[in-house]
Amino acid sequence: MKLNSTVALTLILLAMMLGAGFVSSMWGFTLGHEALKGVTQPDVRPVKDIADTQKASPGKEGLAILREDDILTKVNEYISNTSKGAKPENKSKESKTENKDEPAKSTDPSDPNNQPSPEPSATEASFTDANANLKLPIKSEDRGVLLEIRSATQQGGSLLLNVTLKNQGANAVRFLYSFLNVTDEQGRALSAITEGLPGELPPDGQEYSGTVSIPSALIENAQKLSLTLTDYPDQRLQLKMSEIPVVR
Structure with missing residues (x-):
């Protein structure tokens, strides 16, 4: 009798434990489900999304960086084409027109119209020469190297500075003309192209001519x-010039 009651009690306790475990698990599942409402699973394929984003936004390309040599070459070609396209003035037609408009000069010495025009005075001549030279030449010397700007002219849509270099020192000097710095009175850097100047200046005291x-x-402006x-x-060499006039 006691054995049967013990077995029955054991079965009852086991059933109660199973029921309590089932109820607690269902209760925990319900609480977890309520707490996770509105939470979605993250996308586990970020690589595909990045690829789709890149495909969906075409047209974004990297900036093309131009080389300095290419820019200078294009500017030089533009200047050359402009100078070739400039038409010389037809002076012969102008001279013929002027000759037609001018009255015939008399050979009579007593004719006042046949008198020669007076020559300019020394003051007027010096003033004209000063305007023509435009405060040129300008020189700069450092460590036995002399840089000189002798004249400035407008030609083919460009300002041409005729320059000379001379090395009176003891050692040869090398130049990289991309280091040539030209600025206006407002401090703005200007693009300049050199032609004819040597890359290495020997110490022979000889003048080498070129243009900027x-x-x-x-x-x-x-x-x-x-x-x-x-x-x-x-x-180490610093050749500096200022007050270079701009020819119009």
Whole structure:
């Protein structure tokens, strides 16, 4: 009798434990489900989303960086084409027109119209020469190297500075003309192209001529320019010029 009651009690306790476990698990599941409402599962394929985003926004390309040599070459070609396209003035037609409009000169010495025009005075001649030279030449010297700007002219849509270099020192000097710095009176840097100047200046005291070309479109509002040239690679030589007149 006691054995049967013990087995029955054990079964009852086991059933109660199973029921309590089931009820607690259902209750925990219900609480967890209520707490996670509105929470969605994250996308586990970020690589695909990035690829789709890149495909969906075409047209974004990297900026193309131009080389300095290519820019200078294009500017030089533009200047050359502009100078070739400039038409010379037809002076012969103008001279013929002027000859037709001018009255015939009399050979009579007593005719007042046949008197020669007076020659300009020394003061007027010096004033004319000063305007023609425009305060040129300008010189700069450092460590035995002499840089000189002898004249400035407008030609083919560019301002041409005729320059000379001379090395009276003991050692040869190398130049990299991309280091040539040209600015206006407002401090704006200007693009300049050099032609004819040597890359290495020997110490022989000989003058080497060349030109510095500056597009006229860059100096429309400029009145005076400054120029700085240094050697390469030491950059110990400093050839500086200012008050360079802009020819119109």
